[in-house]
Amino acid sequence: MAGTSNQSVGRAFRIVDELAENGGGSVSELADRLEMPVSTVHDYLQALVETGYVTVTDKEYQTTTRFLEVGHRQRHRLEVFKAVRDELETVAEETGEHATLMIEEADQAVILTVQEGPDAINLFAYPGARMPLHATAPGKAMLAHMADDRVDELIAQHGLVAVTSRTITDPEILFEQLEQIRRQGYAIDEGERIAGMVCIAAPILDKSDRIRGAICVCGPQSRIDESRRNEIADVAKRAANVTQVNLDYV
Amino acid sequence: MAGTSNQSVGRAFRIVDELAENGGGSVSELADRLEMPVSTVHDYLQALVETGYVTVTDKEYQTTTRFLEVGHRQRHRLEVFKAVRDELETVAEETGEHATLMIEEADQAVILTVQEGPDAINLFAYPGARMPLHATAPGKAMLAHMADDRVDELIAQHGLVAVTSRTITDPEILFEQLEQIRRQGYAIDEGERIAGMVCIAAPILDKSDRIRGAICVCGPQSRIDESRRNEIADVAKRAANVTQVNLDYV
DNA sequence: AAAACCCATCCGAGATAGTCGAAAGTTTTC
DNA sequence: GAAAACTTTCGACTATCTCGGATGGGTTTT
Known part of the structure; x- marks a missing residue:
């Protein structure tokens, strides 16, 4: 080797x-x-x-704190980061839930920024936190906008590891969902990464349709019931759209 | 060597x-x-x-983003960081200026958190940014609460490097200021690190009077005139005090 | 209070593994 | 389409990393 x-x-x-x-x-x-x-x-x-x-x-x-420094400098150079500006804050305020900006790095979903809602510190959500793409709403939102063979490759390389009992482990189901995500314009994850948590995420695409990240809203299942999901999805989609515009504008 | x-x-x-x-x-x-x-x-x-x-x-x-991750984890373990909670936000809101939490690390002043006021991104203020202790309000606030021989040692080791034309380079003047800072309960820096910038900082001490950090408010000279300084100092002192209480409480 | 113990630090000989010139391969430029 | 610029591979030499054991400070045990 x-x-x-x-x-x-x-x-x-x-x-x-x-x-x-x-x-x-x-x-x-x-x-x-x-x-x-x-x-x-x-x-x-x-x-x-x-x-x-x-x-x-x-x-x-x-x-x-050198790590903080290097990390922050890198983040400031990322275009998506600059492009969200305070959209995340708006999302957190409008939904009253955690809002995060995520990107893909080394075949994983990574949190870049966390905008807290009224809640306390979420142990699972901090800048730099990594998770499998297939087990989160933002991850799926990003997968949905990658070439199919790239997704195949990812599955071949890393498999569809179960993070909770609800994580998608069947490629066929995953592809079905990706199709649906493309149609709906947003992804949803119900306890697939953290039991009892629901996340709703909208992809951020640039002008050449390359996926650049996703905006994600997370909260406890009890608070994000069926009726609020569309509303939250709309907020996320709008924020993603604004970000996209900023992105192209840079 | x-x-x-x-x-x-x-x-x-x-x-x-x-x-x-x-x-x-x-x-x-x-x-x-x-x-x-x-x-x-x-x-x-x-x-x-x-x-x-x-x-x-x-x-x-x-x-x-690994650097971000490591940096954030470290920060979350720092007691001062946990103790400020959202005092910084309050300070930023009340003063309408940048508010930062600073600590001393490796004989330098380091920014841990930045809470932005209405302003855009300050190039000089980001988490992890380092600067000489003697050239900033928070640095001086921290020096004021170190043992005198520690300060002597620092001067001997690093000297009093001039960052701007107004930086204190004379040990005698520095010690005078430190004395004054102890009396007033806050430190002030007028263009000593960045020309045209005024910073006002209050030290955070723990119950055994060890210096743990400082809360700092920065803004352009034009906006922070004589009349506002006392008011800002009071806000910073109050926030530092609350932090101190939280700190001892942990 | 002596002894036993734990742990960080120092030391140095031996050999692994880092180093870098040079060559091969790849991409860009003109 | 040749040349230039740059990345990557190769491999031999030896610098330098490695780690067992010695040292010494500090703390707990008997």
């Missing part, structure tokens, strides 16, 4: 991942979790501290 | 820095800028892509 790439780089980021996941740790703790020799982990942590991406306070290693 | 630390880790992050700075690049472009052999840069980029922290599309390498 890959005998090529740089081992040190891989290990450094494995450590970063671990730090991010479990919120810091000590040398031996990390060595334990990563199953690496203590002295090796120590060496890496020292190197990471030198880069400024990790700090150590009282033998506790932590990631620094 | 440091003959120890891992060279590869350092180089990997130098490349990341470069990507973040100039918004991506090609192999040769980066090799040029970093003065590294093309093949070496190529190797690193490949390794970085494998980690998922960098992507390549059409020979353009870019940082990914």
Whole structure:
């Protein structure tokens, strides 16, 4: 296999991942979790501290705000991000639910921005959160506007992993839904990623019909009943449309 | 000097820095800028892509949303961040200006959150943005609540670099101001970091009087005239106080 | 209060694996 | 359609990463 790439780089980021996941740790703790020799982990942590991406306070290693910085800079350069402007806020206000902007990256759906409704912090929704495309409304909205063979390829490569009991795992059903999404102009997910959650998402296309992202509204099933779905879908579609216009305008 | 630390880790992050700075690049472009052999840069980029922290599309390498994710996770674990809750929003609304939450990290002032007022995007204010402590109101507010010898040490180590023509470069004047800040309960900066900008900041202390951060309000000199300064300072002080209470409560 | 223990840090020899020149392959330019 | 520019592959050399073990500080146990 890959005998090529740089081992040190891989290990450094494995450590970063671990730090991010479990919120810091000590040398031996990390060595334990990563199953690496203590002295090796120590060496890496020292190197990471030198880069400024990790700090150590009282033998506790932590990631620094450098990640925030790099992340925000990247986000500011993304055209979709600039194009939504405050449409998301409007969506959150109008629906009273969480509104998120999502894009596709590395075959996954990723949250770029979260605009909170009246609710508290949602553990599952934060900038950078990733999830399978087929298990979310925004993911399906984006799939619906990719070439069919690209979708086939994705299925072949990653499969249709079940995230909850309601996740779509049958390619045939998925394709049916994609067809429907194209007709309706929006996608819906009922507990396919998080049990009890309903998400409604509208795709953002550019002038050459390339999919650029999706605007998604999420809330508990109890609050998003049949009667509100059309209304929410309309709000999302409108916001997606405005974004699209801004996008082409840039 | 440091003959120890891992060279590869350092180089990997130098490349990341470069990507973040100039918004991506090609192999040769980066090799040029970093003065590294093309093949070496190529190797690193490949390794970085494998980690998922960098992507390549059409020979353009870019940082990914992984940085956003790691950054946001870290931020969510910071107590000050949780403690401000929506005080910042209140501050922005009440003053009609930018409000930021800042902390000290690696001897610098770093923005954690930006709450925008009616204004557009401020190029200088984004989460993760770093600046010298002595050249900003929040920085001075934090310095005012550090031990004097810590401040001496900082000056010895980094000096009092001038960011604008109005930046404080004389230690004596700085110490005078710190004294005044402690008396007044807030710090002010008039064009010391950005010409034409006035910032007013209140320190956030925990129950053991350790400095944890600062709440800062910034706006153009023309809009923040003498008469409004007390009012703004009061708003910032109140928000800092509420934050402090939340902090001790956690 | 001594001993045992845990953990971070240092050290250095050995060998893996990073490095980079050069060549091959690919895309763009003129 | 040739040349230029750039990316990617290859491979040998050896720089440098690796990690067992020693060191020492700090804390808990007996």
